[in-house]
Amino acid sequence: MIRTINNGSSCAALLLRCTSGSSWFVNITSRHKHSSYDVAIVGGGIVGLATARELVLRHPTLSFAVLEKEKELAVHQSGHNSGVIHSGIYYTPGSLKARLCVRGATLAYDYLEKKGLPYKRCGKLIVAVEREEIPRLNALYERGLKNNVRDLSIVDAKGIREREPYCRGLMALDSPYTGIVDWRLVSLTYAKDFQEAGGTVTTEFEANDIAMVTESPADSTDGLKFPIAIRSSKGEEVHCRYVLTCGGLYSDRLSQMSGCSPEPRIVPFRGDYLVLKPEKHYLVKGNIYPVPDPRFPFLGVHFTPRMDGSVWLGPNAVLAFKREGYRVFDFNARDFADAMSFRGLQKLVLKHVVFGMGEMYRGVFIQAQVKILQKYIPELTFSDVLRGPAGVRAQALDRDGNLVDDFVFDGGVGEVASRVLHVRNAPSPAATSSLAIAEMIANEVESRFSL
Numbered sequence: 001m002i003r004t005i006n007n008g009s010s011c012a013a014l015l016l017r018c019t020s021g022s023s024w025f026v027n028i029t030s031r032h033k034h035s036s037y038d039v040a041i042v043g044g045g046i047v048g049l050a051t052a053r054e055l056v057l058r059h060p061t062l063s064f065a066v067l068e069k070e071k072e073l074a075v076h077q078s079g080h081n082s083g084v085i086h087s088g089i090y091y092t093p094g095s096l097k098a099r100l101c102v103r104g105a106t107l108a109y110d111y112l113e114k115k116g117l118p119y120k121r122c123g124k125l126i127v128a129v130e131r132e133e134i135p136r137l138n139a140l141y142e143r144g145l146k147n148n149v150r151d152l153s154i155v156d157a158k159g160i161r162e163r164e165p166y167c168r169g170l171m172a173l174d175s176p177y178t179g180i181v182d183w184r185l186v187s188l189t190y191a192k193d194f195q196e197a198g199g200t201v202t203t204e205f206e207a208n209d210i211a212m213v214t215e216s217p218a219d220s221t222d223g224l225k226f227p228i229a230i231r232s233s234k235g236e237e238v239h240c241r242y243v244l245t246c247g248g249l250y251s252d253r254l255s256q257m258s259g260c261s262p263e264p265r266i267v268p269f270r271g272d273y274l275v276l277k278p279e280k281h282y283l284v285k286g287n288i289y290p291v292p293d294p295r296f297p298f299l300g301v302h303f304t305p306r307m308d309g310s311v312w313l314g315p316n317a318v319l320a321f322k323r324e325g326y327r328v329f330d331f332n333a334r335d336f337a338d339a340m341s342f343r344g345l346q347k348l349v350l351k352h353v354v355f356g357m358g359e360m361y362r363g364v365f366i367q368a369q370v371k372i373l374q375k376y377i378p379e380l381t382f383s384d385v386l387r388g389p390a391g392v393r394a395q396a397l398d399r400d401g402n403l404v405d406d407f408v409f410d411g412g413v414g415e416v417a418s419r420v421l422h423v424r425n426a427p428s429p430a431a432t433s434s435l436a437i438a439e440m441i442a443n444e445v446e447s448r449f450s451l
Contacts, residue, residue, distance in 0.1 A: 036226040037063040037200070039445070040240040042207050042254060044068030046078040046183060047426045048246035049190040050438035051445075056197040058442060059451055060089050064199045066191070067230065067238060069206035074187035078325055078431065080313065080391035082304045084287060085109070085119065085179035086429040093146035096406060097427065102147055102439065104433030105177065111435060112181060122288035122305055124178035125160060127169035129375045133291040134171055138216065143171050145249070150177040166283045166377050178287055182307045183431040189435075206233040210243060210257045212415045228398055228419050242449045243420045244441070249323045249394040255422040264396040264404045264425060265342050268323045268335065271315025272363050274370075275388035283377055283384075284311045287428030290376070301372055312388055313373055316359045321344075326390045328363075347401025396425040407437075409444060421448055 018168045038059075041052045044066050053151065070076075087105055090191045091098035128137045137154075142150045153174045155163070160172045191201055209231040213224060226239035247254040252266045276283065288303040304312045319339065322332040339345055349356060362369040370382050396404035408424035411417045421444060426437055 023440050035065065035200075035202075035237075036164065036239045037065040038240065039064050039242045039244060039449075040228075040230055041066045041244045041246060042230065043246035043248060044073040044191070044201065044203070045076060045246065046071070046074055046187040046190070046431050046434045047248070047423065047437055048244075049073065049187050049194065050434040051244065051246060051441045052199055053190045053194045053197070054435075054438040054442040055445060055451075056141065056194055056199045058446075060197060062451065064194070065238065065240070066194065066199065067205045067207060068200045068201070068203045071203055072332070073191055073201070073203070074184045077391065077394060078187045079184040080326065080389065081183055081431060082315075082391075083180050083183060083306055084119075084124075084304060084429075084432070085181055086432040087124070087144075087149045087152075087175050087177045088147045089140060089144040089149050089152070089173070089175060090292065091143075091147065093143060096440075097433075098147045100433040100436040101429055102149060104429075104436035107435035108181070108186075108432060112186070113276065117181070117185060117189060118174075118307060118383055120305075120307065121177065121179040122286040123163070123174065123176040124289060125155075125164055125167065125169075126173040126175070126289045126291055127160060127167060127376055128171045128291050129169045131170065136294075137173055137291050144173070144175070144377060147268075149175065151175070164285055164288060166379055167288055168378055169376065171221040180287070180305060180307055186431075186434075190326065199280070202238070204234075205236060205238070207231070207245075207254065207257070208233045210254075210416065210420060213239060228416070234377065241419065242445070242451075244445055245420070245422045246426070246441075247423075248426075249392065251394065251422065251424050252396075255410050255424055258413060258416045258420045258422070259414065261408045263342060263344075264398050264408060265338070266323070266394050267339050267342065267345050267397050268318050268320040268325070269393045269395050270320035270390050271317055272328075272390045273312045273314040273388040273395060274366060274373075274385040276311040276313065277384055277386060278310075280380075280384045281305075281311055283379060288376055303373070303376070311436055313385060314388070315391065316363045317393070318356070318359050318363050320392050324392060325392075326392060342397070342399075344397040344399045344401045348397060348403075351401055353426075362394055374420075393428070394425075396427070407440075411448070419449070421445060 041048050052066050054243050088101035128134050155172050160169050207230050213227050213229045229242050230238045245254040282327050284303045290300040301314050321336045322330040323335045374380050404425050410422040410424050412420040
């Protein structure tokens with residue numbers, strides 16, 4: 001559980017109680033009129049926190065701060081995801097995503113063991129239910145081998161039933177190295193590491209301007225040692241030598257603050273899950289995934305057990321009308337206008353109009369979603385499921401309607417350019433890859449800023 005505590009000093013704290021029963025504090029600083037740091041990291045999600053942790057461990061003599069707009073850390077993509085520890089099967093061999101995922105999974109398991117955080121290595125089956133899927137499954141197997149994914153094997157129908165007694169399919173790719181974890185718990189543990197190493201976490205600081213300081217603040221003795229000012233929507237300021245932004249759903253807007261291109265644009269896609277009723281949890285032991293269809297941008301519906309014992313089914317993928325809109329009718333006029341006026345989204349919609357209509361239909365009529373799920377577990381019925389939670393994916397798009405599937409770094413313009421680094425896109429599986437991504441971003445920070 002998480003609750004806010006006022007400890008009577010200039011700080012507050014989040015008390016995090018793990019499933020193991022242990023508890024500890026994540027200290028949250030109060031806001032000051034002026035604060036100065038060597039490096040400020042904007043964004044308190046899993047990528048920002050992992051990178052902040054990596055930087056402070058590498059440079060213990062420098063001062064670092066994480067600035068987060070919400071009252072708590074890791075409450076958006078980092079706290080609204082499937083909770084899977086991916087093994088790296090899907091990605092092009094030799095690609096950055098493949099290397100980061102495979103290394104990230106290894107680092108994640110090592111970290112979870114070291115910290116005593118709960119996880120389950122429950123495995124995953126990627127199941128072919130149609131004969132035309134078998135060649136794609138075999139190609140996926142070869143791809144996984146080239147990516148050095150651990151312990152992969154192909155199993156037949158009998159092998160599927162041995163691993164998942166209620167699952168039916170012709171053939172499957174078995175990935176026992178795949179696991180599940182609470183990624184928000186992991187994110188908060190990164191924050192604790194960061195603070196124990198001397199870092200500062202400030203919440204309720206929504207950055208709305210990044211600019212050069214023209215003169216030294218009246219109450220400062222540092223001159224222009226900290227020449228970048230990050231200003232919040234409440235008029236507060238943080239001064240720093242360098243800025244790193246890891247803004248997720250707002251990464252494009254944060255980048256524009258320092259004069260960068262508005263592209264790639266972030267377009268939010270909501271994924272709605274169903275959940276199995278508790279009395280039907282026995283139907284699923286591990287992760288069950290479909291063979292991905294290369295024509296469509298998302299992986300399709302799957303069965304995902306959770307650390308709390310629940311089982312999620314889905315998600316679909318529909319355009320969200322609010323960047324942090326987790327409910328069907330959530331709406332923000334600016335977010336909606338930004339998305340609908342973007343030519344890249346218009347082209348993507350035209351390219352995948354049938355797929356998109358199907359996703360919207362299945363989001364409204366869950367019987368249609370259940371019908372797809374029954375291909376894998378025939379015993380599943382409409383009465384076995386309930387509507388569940390949702391997540392919003394920060395999908396980066398270019399102006400031609402192409403999904404940006406790799407990392408994008410960007411700097412500012414003019415004087416700001418040499419002091420700001422924006423992580424414009426940290427694509428899925430960013431949680432699994434977070435420690436490996438942190439190494440890569442920290443290397444980039446060191447290179448650009450000569451730390």
